[in-house]
Amino acid sequence: MAVLEELSDGGADGGADGGADGGAREAVETIADAVARMKDIGNASYAREAYAEAMAAYGDAIEACGRAGDGVEVEDDDDGRGRRLAILYGNRAACAMKLRRFEACVEDCDRAIEADSGYVKAWFRRARAREAMDDLEGALGDYEKAAALGEPSAAREARRTQPLAEKRREEMKEEMIGKMKELGNSLLGNFGLSLDNFKAQKDEKTGSYSIQFVQGEGEARARAGAYDEDEDE
Numbered sequence: 001m002a003v004l005e006e007l008s009d010g011g012a013d014g015g016a017d018g019g020a021d022g023g024a025r026e027a028v029e030t031i032a033d034a035v036a037r038m039k040d041i042g043n044a045s046y047a048r049e050a051y052a053e054a055m056a057a058y059g060d061a062i063e064a065c066g067r068a069g070d071g072v073e074v075e076d077d078d079d080g081r082g083r084r085l086a087i088l089y090g091n092r093a094a095c096a097m098k099l100r101r102f103e104a105c106v107e108d109c110d111r112a113i114e115a116d117s118g119y120v121k122a123w124f125r126r127a128r129a130r131e132a133m134d135d136l137e138g139a140l141g142d143y144e145k146a147a148a149l150g151e152p153s154a155a156r157e158a159r160r161t162q163p164l165a166e167k168r169r170e171e172m173k174e175e176m177i178g179k180m181k182e183l184g185n186s187l188l189g190n191f192g193l194s195l196d197n198f199k200a201q202k203d204e205k206t207g208s209y210s211i212q213f214v215q216g217e218g219e220a221r222a223r224a225g226a227y228d229e230d231e232d233e
Contacts, residue, residue, distance in 0.1 A: 035061045035084070042091060051095040058092040086116035093125050097132075105129040120149040127157065136165040 042057035065085050093108035109126035112119055127142035140161045146154035203210065 031064050035064045035088075038064065039088065039091070042095075046091070046095060049098075051098045055092050055095040055099075058088050058095065062088045062092070082116045083119065086112040086119040086122060089115065090119060090122045090125060093122070093129075097125065097129055100132075102129045102133045106133070118149060120146050120151045120154075123149065124151050124154055127154075127161075131161065136161060137169070140165045 038057050038061035042054045042061065045051070045054035045057055062085065065081065065088060089108045089112035093105045093112065096102070096105035096108060106126055106129045109122045109129065112122035113126075116122075123142050123146040127139045127146060130136075130142060131139035140158060143154050143158035143161055147158055
C-alpha cells in the first residue's frame with residue numbers, strides 16, 4: 001500500500017499562491033485527494049471480496065484524513081471531515097463484519113459514531129455486530145437509535161430483537177437469583193437452615209415487604225417428637 005509523503009508548503013517563499021497559508025491549503029487538498037484515492041482502492045477490494053485488503057486501504061485513508069485535520073475537533077469541523085472519517089470507519093467496520101471480526105467491527109463503529117453521531121449506518125452495523133456477539137441488549141439499543149435516525153429496516157429489526165432481549169433478561173435474572181439462593185443456602189446450612197425457612201410477605205397498603213421465618217415441616221415434626229419424648233420422661 002502506498003504511503004503518503006509529507007507534502008511541502010510550497011517553499012520558503014510560500015509558493016505561487018502567495019504564502020504559507022496557501023501552501024497549507026494546497027497540502028490539505030492534496031491529502032484529501034489521496035484519501036479519496038485510497039477509499040476507492042478499498043471500495044474496489046471490497047467489491048471483489050478482498051476484505052483484508054480493503055481494511056488496510058481504509059486504514060490508510062483514515063490515517064491520512066486524521067492528518068489533514070490535526071488539532072480540529074471532528075464533530076465541530078466545517079469541512080465535512082467528521083462525516084468522511086465516519087464513512088471510512090464504517091467501511092472498515094463492514095470489512096471486519098464480513099471477516100466475522102465482530103469486536104473490531106464494534107470498535108470501528110464506535111469511532112465512526114464519535115466522528116459523526118448522526119451517521120446511521122454505524123449504528124445499524126454495530127447493532128448487527130453486537131447481535132452476532134450475543135449482546136442483545138446492546139443490539140436492541142442500536143437498532144432503536146438507527147430507527148430514530150431514519151434507517152428504514154431498523155424499526156423492524158428492533159421489533160424482532162426486543163422479545164429476544166427480554167427473554168435473555170429474564171434468563172439472566174433467573175440465573176442470578178439461582179446463584180444467590182445457592183450462596184444463601186450454603187451460608188444458612190451452617191445453622192441448619194435454608195432460604196426455604198424465610199418468606200417475603202408484601203404489605204398491600206404500603207407495598208413494602210417483610211421477611212418472616214417459616215419453620216419447615218420436617219423440623220416441626222422433629223421438634224414435636226422431641227417435646228413428646230420430654231413429656232414421657
